[in-house]
Amino acid sequence: MATIRSSRYYLLKVIAVRTVLYILLFSGAAFMLLPFFWMVTTSFKSSFEVMQMPPQWIPSTWLWSNYAKAWSVAPFAQYFFNSFFMAITTTVGEVITTVMAAYAFAKMKFFGKGALFAVLLATLMIPGQMLLIPNYVTINRLGWFDKYEALIIPWLASVFGIFLLRQFFRSIPDELMDAARIDGCSRFRFLWRIVVPLSKPAIMTVALLKFLGSWNSFQWVLLMTNRESMRTVPVGLMSFRSEVGTAYELLMAAAVLAIIPVLVLFFFTQKQFIQGVARTGIK
16 A cells, blocks of 8 residues: 555656646747747737737737738848858858868878867857958958858858767767778768768758858848848848838738748758757767
8 A cells, every 4th residue: 555655646746747847848938939929910910000009919900911011112032032042052061061071070080180179169269259350351352242252151161060060970980981991982982971871960950050040140241241132131121120110010021031931941950950969969
């Protein structure tokens, strides 16, 4: 009887703890999602309902025309093209350079490898704002100002990505490399035929982080572009805000349009993203 009672007590204790935990988690999730819910519902409201006090959470009439108005007021098609072009090219370029650099630091032996990797990691401690003026001068002297080169070429490598992939590559047994070399496989072929397929979760993590960073890039694009045709979505939203003024329903509609590609990308790649973080040294 004592054993049965202790088992029931333990079961009730576990249920109570989990109930409290789930309530806290759901409360936190609801608190975090509340601004997004307000943004989405506001994008369907009329101008009168937006300014109504007390606030009206659900619009009485869902105005889908707000999205058409927001799309027509500013050249969002050009903004989306610039954002996708910059994000995709920088992501592909960074994956290529990061994979090769991480493989060299993880599997190859050369003089000064440890010191060079330490210097590389030390650059992460430098605030990006300190490099804005030197980078701006460099871009101007190269004649890349207000061109795609200024938005793409400086971001084709990532120290954090190299570190992340290096941790993953080090977990791959060296015996695979020895067996491949016995069969006549070169280092380059071993990298792209064996290491890369085994490292898809980590590579997807680096690609996803880079795509999100490029898509949300604001400060660099604002400094390096002058023409409206070169603006990306974040910079375009800033200029759109000055154009529509207090038309918050149009601002929210434009903001919803801006986050849709990011949400779709994350929902399709969240499994690889979680696996990549869990299997590397970042835990």
